[in-house]
Amino acid sequence: MNTKILALSTATEECSVALSINNKLYTRSEISPQQHAKKILPMVDEVLKEANVNLSEIDAIAYNRGPGSFTGIRIGVSIAKGLGFAENLPMVGISNLKAIAQSAYRQLGLTRVACAIDARMNEVYWGCFTHQEDGNWKEVDTECVISLGDLTKHLFNDKLIWGTAGTGWSTYPKKLGKFIKNYQNSQILYSQAQDIAYLAKFELLKGNATDAEQANPVYLRDIILKK
CATH class of the missing domain: 3.30.420.40 (ATPase, nucleotide binding domain)
Known part of the structure; x- marks a missing residue:
């Protein structure tokens, strides 16, 4: 194009x-x-x-x-x-969440990305995406703003590794880390x-x-x- x-x-x-x-x-x-x-x-x-x-x-x-x-x-x-x-x-x-996922793919090749942006007050803007064959992304968890305490309903128990990206992961690393069984922190914030x-x-x-x-x-x- x-x-x-x-x-x-x-x-x-x-x-x-x-x-x-x-x-x-x-x-x-x-x-x-x-x-x-x-x-x-x-x-x-x-x-x-x-x-x-x-x-x-x-x-x-x-x-x-x-x-x-x-x-x-x-x-x-x-x-x-x-x-x-x-x-x-x-x-x-x-x-912005999808763009963060794309940044993680562009820089590190991550194809499953859980994005969290610090929204203050123990909340994050949350969205999870998987990379598609055409180069675009599929939203697999609806974008939302959510308290850390409510993230249990978004728990990933699969054995596949999820990449993580966004300022939420650097702000609340321990609290967010327990919600995904296997993850790789990309260190990508923006x-x-x-x-x-x-x-x-x-x-x-x-x-x-x-x-x-x-x-x-x-x-x-x-x-x-x-x-």
Whole structure:
């Protein structure tokens, strides 16, 4: 699929931008807590200039829709919407949890990934994914925000090894570790914009793009699983 996808990710402490053109990547990334609003647009300008591409030539804008930092998500979605409105570009929102799984696969080849992002107050944003033959991911445990005490219903007793990724695993290693019998800690904390761009290609093929007005964040706070 020969497309030009501009991807933004500001839902975590890492701020990143990626421009994917026919599978060639132009990227910028920086760990910059509370600086995303200042960093993101200069990063966009830099990758466009490096690729010698104008915003009007982009086929779609992909954005990290969350879950994650409320402020970070709002910044990323707002800027993505602004860019989309400016050139009437299609928009694709990508799950931060799925993008973290893709990052674990890209860097370590993990094909079964349990993702947990620290949501504070002894809660995590939770999602589990398996890698498919076409390169996309299958969600095998519904994305949610859940208390650590309620994770018993998500216990994996199979003998297969699950990779783990996300800030939840570094924040609550012992508490989360008991919920999966066999796991490999990837040490991967964040997704990156290049993972957002990669996953956006599948959504575009399925016709799941929207216009800028319909581009919205997903906080998951209204999807709380309890006992």
